[in-house]
Amino acid sequence: MNLLSQIAAGVTVGGLAFAFVLEVFFHRDPRTYSFTLIRPEDVPAVRLWVIFIGLYNLCFAAGIAAGLALLNAGAVGAGRALVLFGCGSHVFLAVLFPFVERRLWRNALMEGVPPLIAVLGYLLWE
Known part of the structure; x- marks a missing residue:
């Protein structure tokens, strides 16, 4: 898997x-409302x-990280599979x-652009 990916x-x-x-740790904090859209009065319900x-x-972060570690340890097929599945x-x-x-x-852009670059980088330049 190439360096860009x-x-x-x-x-x-x-x-x-x-x-x-x-x-997990800050969902009650009103400063995270723009990220989570959780209002303080809704916290108990959600x-x-x-x-x-x-x-x-x-779990997804750990899977992708494990894939990257496997890639760089020589288990290319397993590592690539984990990275591509997670991304x-x-x-x-x-x-x-x-x-x-x-x-x-x-949030969609933050969640989607980096893994899209990883997948496209692999598909286009591998």
Whole structure:
């Protein structure tokens, strides 16, 4: 997997880890409302879901990171599969984001552009 794809996948890992921290530890903080759209009065109702979404993001970040580690340790096929699955999944999810909630179009860009670069970099220059 080329360097561009690996860097973009690494940025994806960072973004997913950042989302995990916000969703799990700061979902009650009103300053995160623009990111999560959770108003303080809604926190009790959505707490379980937002924490699990954060944990899903952490799992995807760990999978992509493991793929990058495998790639660079010589297990190219397994590493590439993990990176492409994780990044491809987040491209797909980012495309759906604005259809679920139009106000989250910025989140869709943040979630979708780095993994799209990783996948396209692989498909076009590998």
